[in-house]
Amino acid sequence: MPADISIAESAPPRPARRARFLPWAPTLTLVVMLGPVLAGLAGTLAPAFGVMPALGGTTPGLAPWQALFDWPGLPRAVALSLGVGFAATALSLALVILICAGWAGTRPFGVIERLLSPLLSVPHAAAAFGLAFLIAPSGWIARALSPWATGWDRPPDLLILQDPAGLSLIFGLVTKEVPFLLLMTLAALTQTRPGPSLRIAQALGYARVTGWLKTVFPPVYRQIRLPVYAVLAFSMSVVDVAIILGPNTPPTLAVQVVRWMNDPDLGLRFQAAAGAVLQLGLVLTGLALWRLMELAVARIGRAWIASGARGRASAEHALRIAALILGATAALAVIAGLACQAIWSLAGLWQFPDLLPDGLTLRNWQRFGPRLSGPALETGTIAACSTCLALLLTLACLEAEHRHGLRPATRALWLLYIPLIVPQVAFLAGFQTFSISAGIDGGRVAVILAHLVFVLPYVFLALADPWRAWDRNQDTIARALGAGPDRVLWAVRLPMLLRPVLTAAAVGFAVSVGQYLPTLLVGAGRVPTLTTEAVALASGGDRRVIGVYALAQMAAAFAPFALAVLLPRLLWRNRKGLLDG
Amino acid sequence: MADGNTIRPGLRFEKLTISLGQTRLISLDCTIAPGEVLTVMGPSGSGKSTLLAAITGTLDPAFTMTGRIRLDGRDLSDLPTEARQIGILFQDEYLFPHLSVGANLAFGLKPSLRGRAERRARIEAALAEVGLAGFADRDPATLSGGQRARVALQRMLLSEPRALLLDEAFSKLDTGLRAQIRALVFETARNRALPVLQVTHDHSDAEAAAGEIHALA
Incomplete structure (x- = not known):
């Protein structure tokens, strides 16, 4: 029977039906992701040189720059941005390296990893508020020490929060960047297989940290370089965290630019654009400086490796303990901050030196809860739309790569990081100008498109590795x-990869929930989300309402992660092969 | 076979060569008749899996292929994998982990067999054939190695292939089970008159096949 030949019946060659869309997916993705960045940069450059016809600027000139340089706060704002950026990045990176060098592959490392990983999903603003609740003069730490240790029976008049040197801002950034860099390093570690290198180094008599730094770190750093650049660029130009934790007079350059942009005096828009361009230049300068430091460290490192120094276990012991304590502090600071917010949101009367409020009540939630529903719905809609679009584009790109045998170029990875490296203030205002001319300004659609610029890279980065790691023989079998x-x-493929797909979606959702500046600028202040509302409350200082908003923001970012864990467990509860994998 | 005079049945390689850059990996010109087995042996890296990829149509574009592969007279070159009617078994069974045993078999069963009851009956029969009656609702992850191998075989047969490829298909099974599964596969292929191409580095596989042996350098 099987040998019964019937060529006429055999299936004719079927052309791939989706071939029309799929090969275009990478191009479309790049346009969606980089188009707004490039258009926005152009839209920022023009007013920076005096051209903005809508506001009467028709002749190019340097007046905006003149105005910018006349602002007395400028040198200090610039120094703050550079200093905060470098300090936060260097500290975060150093801590992550020390934790990995000292503990990777051990039990305490697993604990640190499990403590830090969920913190990645905490929106920056919520984490910053939590920290503020902890370290403020009337915060939890001061309460815990008062009056028995400090003698304070009222909050001391200290400028701990928003200190002029930006120390609390640096601390806040470090607590959020350490989880990010740690996860990136872990991903790099699984690819570079550090076990054999470290074991050989140890067999040659190297102490653990020294051996790790000399053999494992160089290839790992090559893989986390782009994330480090993203951290540097972000720390130099962040706005929401800087509003909550950063100094006020003057603030960092990025915050000042946003103030000018939102000023009722529209004439300040030119100055704001010039400031945004300066911010971009600052970030580029920062990256160039960092690159120089990389080269210097590499040179010193090579000499150190060539010296054959083994390192002393006794000296390293202290370093390892310090890394563990600092890592745990960073994690616990965020967790305690969130707990503090939860308590404030439920607090009745809570006078200063008391560690806990007199009583817990739902009154705050009853009072502010109804006001939450609008922004919560807006947040969810925007996050769901931008995440779905990002997921669709990412899957189309990866599937095009799979079906047409395209090889991902290393350069393509750089393109993914462009939206994470170009400062948001430098192109969002320009993008707003463009969306006005496209007739979608101040609306949900424009905000969704702006969020997509930032959601896409994260979704792609989260999904690409598991997608590419899928066994091709499974495809051959099914075909x-x-x-x-x-x-x-x-x-076959989507059901089997359900868990990474949902995780990538959760990452995208959390990124969207956390977006402050794109929502504020592109939405022209008319698209209120949990994040924009919470940050707007920062100056008011009412901890009960801030607690309610920050917790709601946190819940919105965290719920999809819970879903991404629970849903596969529920769907595959009878499928052992997918539960363990 | 009515039209056996005009078209030569079986899996035929016409001056097939596969190269990577300047290196020629495969050079083959022969026919595997229905029910016969050709064993291709060679060390790892000698291009055994490359030959199978050429037959299934999943050859990496880095390789260049000349000549033709015909199955029952039909040139396979321009056909996508799913239209080639080639069954393949790997060392791992690749049962779909998200589907029950029955659903795995249903994935292979042609859609031309209609009706829920008929399909279910056909699947039950296929399971009973290999001593796995009543296993349709099981999670494939709970099966033993031998049970998984038999499910993979039946899933492949339900898709009504016209040729069978074995990619080190028995190398993960321990000796006793290995002989048993191997006998089952070769006997089934003979009964259904399927041409079989197996690649292996194990001589006992070649002996069990009792067919021609082609050695790769």
Whole structure:
């Protein structure tokens, strides 16, 4: 029977039906992701040189720059941005390196990892508020020490929060960047297989940290370089965290630029644009400086490796303990901050030296809860739309790569990081100008498109590795059983990769929930989300309402992660092969 | 076979060569007749899996291929994998972990067999054939190695292939089980008159196949 030849019956060669869209997916993705950045940069450059016809600026000139340089706070704002950026990045990186060098592969490392990983999903603003609640003169730490240790029976008049040197801002950034860099380093570690290198170094008599730094770190750093650049650029130009924790007079350059942009005096827009361009230049200068430091460290490092110094275990012991304590402090600071917010949101009367409020009540939630529903719905809609779009584009790119045998170029990775490295203030205002001319300004659609610029890279980075790691033989088997590429995608690959797909979606959702500046600027202040509302409350200083908003923001970012963990467990509860994997 | 005079049945390689850059990996010109087995042996890296990829149509674009592969007279070159009617078994069974045993078999069963009851009956029969009656609702992860191998075989057969490829298909099974599964596969292939191409580095596989042996350098 099987040998019964019937060529007429055999299936004719079927052209790939989706071939029309899929090969275009990478291009479309780049346009969606980089188009707004480039258009926005152009839209920022023009007013920086006096051209903005809508506001009467028609002749190019240097007046905006003149105005910018006349601002007395400028040198200090610039120094703050540079100093905060470098300090936060260097401290975060050093801590992550020390934790990995000292503990990777041990039990305490697993604990640190489990403590830090969920913190990645905490929106920056919520984490910053939590920290503020902890370290303020009337915060939890002062309460815990008062009056027995400090003698304070009223909050001391100290400028701990928003200190002029930006120390609390640096601390706040470090607590959020350490989890990010740690996860990136872990991903790099699984690819570079550090075990054999470290064991050989130890067998040659190197102490653990020294051996790790000399053999494992160089290839790992090559892989986390782009994330480090993103951290540097972000720390130099962050706005929401700087509003909450950063100094006020003057603030960092990015915060001042946003103030000018939102000033009722529209004439300040030119000056703001010039400031935004300066911010971009500052970040580029910062990256160039960092690159020089990389080269210097590499040179010193090579000499150190060539010296054959083994390191002393006794000296390293102290370093390892310090790394563990600092890592745990960073994690616990965020966790305690969130707990403090939760208590404030439920607090009745809570006088200064008391560690806990007199009583817990739902009154705050009853009072502010109804006001939450609008922004919560807006937040969810924007996050869901931008995440779905990002997921669709990412899957299309990865599937095009798979079906057409495209090889991902290393350069493509750089493109993914562009939206994370170009400062938000430098192109968002320009993008707003563009969206006005496109007729979608101040609306939800424009905000969704702006969020997509930032959601896309994270979704792509989260999904690409597990997607590419899928066993191709599984594809061959399914195809040999007669399933076309589409059926393989929907019936085999997506169900098998459900967990990473949902995780990537959760990452995208959390990124969108946390966006402050794109929502504020592109939405022209008319698209209120939990994040913009919470940050707007910062100056008011009412801890009960801030607690309510920050917790709601936190919940919005965290819920999808919970779903990404629970849903596969529920769906695959009878499928051992997918539960363990 | 009515039209056996005009078209030569079986899996035929016509002056097939596969190269990577300047290195020629495969050079093959022969026919595997229905029910016969060709064993291709060679050390790892000698291009055994490359040959199978060429037959299934999943050859990496880095390789260049000349000549033709015909199955029952039909040139496979321009056909996508799913239209080639080639069954393949790997060392791992690649049962779909998200589907029950029955659903795995249903994935292979042609859609031309219609009706829920008929399909279910066909699947039950296929399971009973290999001593796995009543296993349809099981999670594939709970099966033993031998049970998984038999499910993979039946899933492949339900897709009604016209040729069978074995990619080190028995190398993960321990000796006793290995002989048993191997006998089952070769016997089934003979009964269904399927041409079989197996690649292996194990001589006992070649002996069990009792067919021609082609050695790769």
